[in-house]
Amino acid sequence: MQEALSILQKYWKYDTFRTPQAEIIASVLDGKDTFALMPTGGGKSICFQIPAMMQDGICLVISPLIALMKDQVANLQKLNIKAIALTGGISSDEISDLLDNCQFGNYKFLYLSPERLQADWILDRIKALPINLIAIDEAHCVSQWGHDFRPAYLKIASLKEHFPKIPFLALTATATDRVKTDVISQLKLENPAVFQKSFARKNLAYMVFNVEDKLYRLEQILKKNPQPSIIYVRNRKACLDVSSQLNYLGIKSTFYHGGLHAKEKDKNMKLWKNEEVQAIVATNAFGMGIDKANVKTVVHIQLPENLENYYQEAGRGGRNGEKAFAVLLNSPSDVQSSESQILNNLPDSKFLKEMYVKLCNFFQIAYGEGIDEQFSFNINQFCVQYNFPILKTYNGLQFLDRQGIISLSQEFTEKVTVQFVIESKEVMRYMSLNPQDEEIILAMLRTYPGIYEIITAINISLIAKKSKSAENQVVAVLNKLQERQIIDYHAKSNDSTITFNEVREDDRTINRVSKYLENQNDLKKAQLKSVLDYVVNDKSCKSRQLLDYFGEKESKNCGICSYCITLNRTESKVSSTAEKIVDLLKTSPMSSREIQMYSKFSDEAIIFALQQLLEINKIEILPNNKYTLK
Template identity: 35%
Template sequence: MSREKALEALKTYWGYSGFRGLQADIIAQILSGHDTIGLLPTGGGKSICYQVPGLMLPGFTLVISPLVALMSDQQKGLEDREIKSYHFKGSYTPRKLDEAFRNIRFGEYKFAFVAPERLNSELFQEYIKHADISLIAIDEAHCISQWGFDFRPSYLNVNILRTLKPDVPVLALTASATPRVKRDLAETLLIPNAKVFEDSIQRTNLHLHIKFTPNKERQLFRLLSRLVGTGIIYAKTRRSCESLAELLQNNGHSAEYYHAGLLPNEKEQRQNDWLSNDLRIIVSTTAFGMGIDKSDVNWVVHWDVPDTLEGYYQEVGRGGRGGQEASAYLLFHQQDVARLQKGITDLPNPMHALEFYNRFCSRFQIAVGTGEGTTYPFSIVAMANDFKMSVPVALSYIKLLQHRGYWQFQESSQIWPALEFTSKPLQWEKLERQEGELLIQLLRLYPHAMFQPARIHLKKCAAMAMLTPEQFERRLSYFEEKGLLKYLPETSGSSITLMDPRPHKKHLHFPKSFLDSWLESKVERAKAMLSLLKSEECIFIELSKYFGQDSNLQPCRKCSRCLHDHYPDEHKVKERLSKGDTIDDIWFDLNCSVDELRKFG
């Protein structure tokens, strides 16, 4: 298939006159039937790389993605262009799964989105084996590397697709990867001969600024008075998001906070307000922005220093996605440096992490040999309080256990209502006729709930019982009190999915080789972030070195390091001082040597 036809598809469905960067080369490689790895910066148009060839190839493209919000956004983008796509979400009975694959096949769907966890299902694998798949696209592919900054154990399931579909080309996409992660991509995905296309880390329209200031609050307000349009302020914790948003609101700024603790309708409302520019500033934890296609983000501010260069690069990349000039400011003071240094020395105790695992399992009554694939919703704050530890310590244990592959942690997730029978139909014969009939009806609707929690359609079940949803939930709670079933109501918040059955204590451990490698990679990432804060070299060159790119990259001549002027202009300094500006204000704006500046103070 020719590049001309690919360009024609791009113009017809997206209205673009040409491909950007390495898009055309990646698409040509896929259309030739070859495995491919694409490393494109955030905003570099990764989705085009599988969507254009997916339209041209027969059958459909299977897209693996880690986040529901990311898949929903991609699906909506396709549907807006009248391209049929299917999103596998929620629980599937064998009948529902059969219907889904029939719809994809006979409904001429071109794309199907699926989370990696679903690949655990042997039934799903069987359908994949016989499906007319022409391309397998793996988004956020860095999640497969145990040494990446965002490792997700569920991604280790993805290589089963190579076994099921050995002749179908695989496209692995990510924004950035260190040399070690790049090696992992090819090895773990079983695509050793994949051709790697790696675009430059440098974004010519992105102006990066790293600013030390003892007074973040003052400099943030001064910045906001100059920055134009909508933007994102990233903060490290939920509490700092809320307090900073309140501070901005009290000072007349259009701002709201966004984090995993919000209810789904609150998240949707705030996201929509920001997308439509009714809200200028979103103050968020790091997850915000993934999968959100907003091209007119003009600036990004880091209120707290990110833990990793990968996180920093991903977050600043959300500015200027439409090609316009955009700015990113990282504000830091000595406390940020101290926190990063503490992260190198105060590492989580592995034995305490294993104790945390056992306490978590006991809390949810997960017996040894059970729990595989089951999701358990919980409040990280409440659990930390119950376990008498701080939230950061609890999170460090959770993430260490995830790194080992024991479970998959979701900071923000929507858990749909589910039930699991804890009694047999024989026992229901002793109940009142109406109660026994309702349980029989539920069993017919959800037969697999005899063996594991099954997602239920609350409104449909309530209508069947001629009750309101609230009355039906009370009835389920009544059945639970009688020991007939277990009911899990709809919740939003954090959740953990066990990747394997709970092991016996004697088999629960961290091998020394794993711990050594994990500690090494954690320390390495923290030191790289500290190095960036202290460096005087071009920020893009520092990033390029970390990600193992061309050492001959030229300075960007736009970042705060490239524009640093050691000797400030005496006339400008005295003029600013006469107007009441502080030394910190002048240092922040003129980007000069503070020692030289103090000579005028």
């Protein structure tokens, strides 16, 4: 392993391997099929990059994450290691040229998505390459029990027929025992060496707090721990709102979501990485390639969709080995709102069929035609025309993409951005003088409340619908406001693209994939239930709950999570807190925030005492979320 260590030191500047990197590399070099389950931040890519560089030939890396492929190729190229990625938007001629380079140009890595393997001519070209290792990243996607099942992954196993003596290395950061067994079976790994790093994070304190005022608790957490922080939210609007609120409270923050322009993403990322701001408020688009070691707190202020994603996102805290906090804030309405947001936006077979038919009609594709046709696509326009809910439609399109029925470019950024650059009173004055524009302007102001403070992506179709106007009228008003220097307005002409990979067959197309849709919907429901169980279970250690979910048994409590902290409190302390709360409530009903202000006890002590008083029916919660004596 001395040569492997030398490569690690020369290119990656690390002195030693992390456990179990060296063992995985040795297994691959011995020609064994290998399965590696390494939690986020464990250094999975090194496990295939180093053995590939130690041998003649090229390593084939299969990954579903375009952004991660681009990131890894760019990093390898910076190290003067020759690597290529066959990402979307590349013509057949370009792909052919790139594969020529792989064959004759002494390249070491070829990255591609599993969908590329479905093209016979690409597969034929790959068969001719001097492959030395086949690495399958995000291998949980091969299992229908994995949290992002992609049927195209099922075809990876066919590579075994063409490369029978080449080792397969399957890598994933999150997989239950059921998923692990399924991955090994579906990829046809032969007597694989299995390496599984513990999911336990000894320095990460998992905290679940039931709160009424999340912003107040978030402010307390971030002011108590002023080091770098990540706050995860569920949607783009919440990114802007929470970031603005934190800045107002004196906590420097920025935001990150999939709809930002690349330059703005880079700018906001640098602000946070360089610690010019303390916090970055983000959707789950933020995460790939993030390796900031000194993140002190990761806060989820809305419930995640599944514990796999939660574990990965929470795991971005404390990678320097110092104590860090993974906090999940839960309010009484969260369970109900999460169920409606997630479950109501799952497309069923009936909706999927209707959406697919309308999609074909939208582009005037006749039955039995459409294969390999490509179109510009605006999801907002499509949804307005057919009165489809956007999120449910997007989930349906993603499902069709994962099935290989269509290819959907992931450019769902809004193409029109607006910011008002004059004071609100001047905007009101303009509307009074130009009443014909009033409805359109009011629709923008009501739909996008942050449009004065920040450049905001807007949906032209939605504004037209709300203002009962035509889209060209909305555009005309925007142009007029731009000319009069009332707004800063930018419009991009390029939309997302949809490529139809099959001929249109309506029922036959959808019926063929319906079973996968039902399985995925059942899985999402089960995963959400696991999240809700994690949130409401206050009878056991949070770290042990997560380990148990991933099939890892641990007999000892972690000692630092929200449950373990309550165990460490003495009965007398709880009793004195409860007595003080009862005394305060004798004067008038109070919120937990008011109780904390008057009692001076810590929030954790108050919440624990309130739970005890509720359980013994000493107090009750009023409809205004205040506590009162029974």
